Amino acid sequence: VAGTLRDALGYRQKKFTLEATDLGIHSSVFFLTFENGPPLVVKVLTSNKRFRSQVQCAEHLMKMDVRVPQILYAYEDRNILPWLRMHIICEERIIGTTLFEMQRTAALIPELTRFFVRLHSITRETWGEVAKPQKNGLFEYFIAKAQRKLHLWRRYDPSASTAFAKKCTDWMKGQKKTIQNIATFSLSHGDPNPGNIIYNNEGDIVLLDIGHIRYFPRALDYYKLLIHFCQDNEELIKQFEGHYLNALTKEEQNLFDDSHLFFKLSVLIDFGENLAKRLIDTRPDHPWHAEFVANLEKIKQAVEEIIKS
CATH class of the missing domain: 3.30.200.20 (Phosphorylase Kinase; domain 1)
Structure with a gap:
C-alpha cells in the first residue's frame, strides 16, 4: 500500500x-x-x-x-x-447491507427480480466465460459437471445411491436435443447468494464477488437465486416466480420453459452435494445438524419430482 x-x-x-x-x-x-x-x-x-x-x-x-x-x-x-x-x-x-443481513420478505422481491431480469436480458449467442466464448459443448459441460457432483454427493452421503445418481444423469441425457438447441445465453452472476448482493446506502443493488460471471441460460441463475432467497418458503417462491416470469417477454418465457427443469436439476445437484459435504463436517449434536438433514431430504424429493416429470 x-x-x-x-x-x-x-x-x-x-x-x-x-x-x-x-x-x-x-x-x-x-x-x-x-x-x-x-x-x-x-x-x-x-x-x-x-x-x-x-x-x-x-x-x-x-x-x-x-x-x-x-x-x-x-x-x-x-x-x-x-x-x-x-x-x-x-x-x-460498498457501504450498505447485504441481502444476507436483511430479513427476507416479499417486499424485497419486486426490486430484486427486476434487477436480475435486467441482468439476464443482456445476452449473446455464445456461452461460458466473458473472455472465452464457446459455441458448442454446453450439454456435455453440464452432464460432466452433474456426474462429478453426484459422485461427490454419494461419497458424502451413502443414502444417495448409485441408482439415484443414474436416474439423474439419465433424465438429463434425455434433454440433450433441447439443450443443444439453445442459442441465446444470459449474463449470469453465477453465485447469487445473499452475501453477494448488497444494497448500498442509496438503496441501489450492487453485485459483489463477480469472478463467477458467465453467460449461461437464465434458468441457472434464476434457480440459484430463488433457492438462496426463498429457501422452502412457498409464499415467497410463488411471489418470486410471479414477479420474475411475468417480466419476461413471450419469447424469453418460451426459451425458459423449454429447458428450465434441466437447469433446476443441475442447481439442485449442486446444492445437494454442497449440503452433504457440510453435513459430514457437522457433529450430530450441532444445532444445525437436524436442519441440514431435513434440507438434504427436501432436495432429494425435489430431484425425484423432476425425474418423474
Whole structure:
C-alpha cells in the first residue's frame, strides 16, 4: 500500500489504516482507508486466472451498466514475496447491507427480480466465460459437471445411491436435443447468494464477488437465486416466480420453459452435494445438524419430482 497504491491513487504522504478481514475464499481481503479518503477494499490473489477473471468481469459489467464495485487499481506485485506472484486489486468498498443481513420478505422481491431480469436480458449467442466464448459443448459441460457432483454427493452421503445418481444423469441425457438447441445465453452472476448482493446506502443493488460471471441460460441463475432467497418458503417462491416470469417477454418465457427443469436439476445437484459435504463436517449434536438433514431430504424429493416429470 505504501509503496504503490498510495501514489497510484493520489494519496501521497497520507496516513492510512489497513484492516485484515475473514472475507474471501480464494483471496485475502483487507479494508483500506486513507486519511480523508473513501473506504476501499484490497484483494490479494495468487492465481493469475482468478485475477484476470475478476478484472475482466468487472470491466464487462460496468460496460453493461451493471453496478459493481469499481476497480481503482490492479497490478501484479513481486515485491511482497519475490518467489510468488501476488495479484493486487484495489476497489471501492460498498457501504450498505447485504441481502444476507436483511430479513427476507416479499417486499424485497419486486426490486430484486427486476434487477436480475435486467441482468439476464443482456445476452449473446455464445456461452461460458466473458473472455472465452464457446459455441458448442454446453450439454456435455453440464452432464460432466452433474456426474462429478453426484459422485461427490454419494461419497458424502451413502443414502444417495448409485441408482439415484443414474436416474439423474439419465433424465438429463434425455434433454440433450433441447439443450443443444439453445442459442441465446444470459449474463449470469453465477453465485447469487445473499452475501453477494448488497444494497448500498442509496438503496441501489450492487453485485459483489463477480469472478463467477458467465453467460449461461437464465434458468441457472434464476434457480440459484430463488433457492438462496426463498429457501422452502412457498409464499415467497410463488411471489418470486410471479414477479420474475411475468417480466419476461413471450419469447424469453418460451426459451425458459423449454429447458428450465434441466437447469433446476443441475442447481439442485449442486446444492445437494454442497449440503452433504457440510453435513459430514457437522457433529450430530450441532444445532444445525437436524436442519441440514431435513434440507438434504427436501432436495432429494425435489430431484425425484423432476425425474418423474
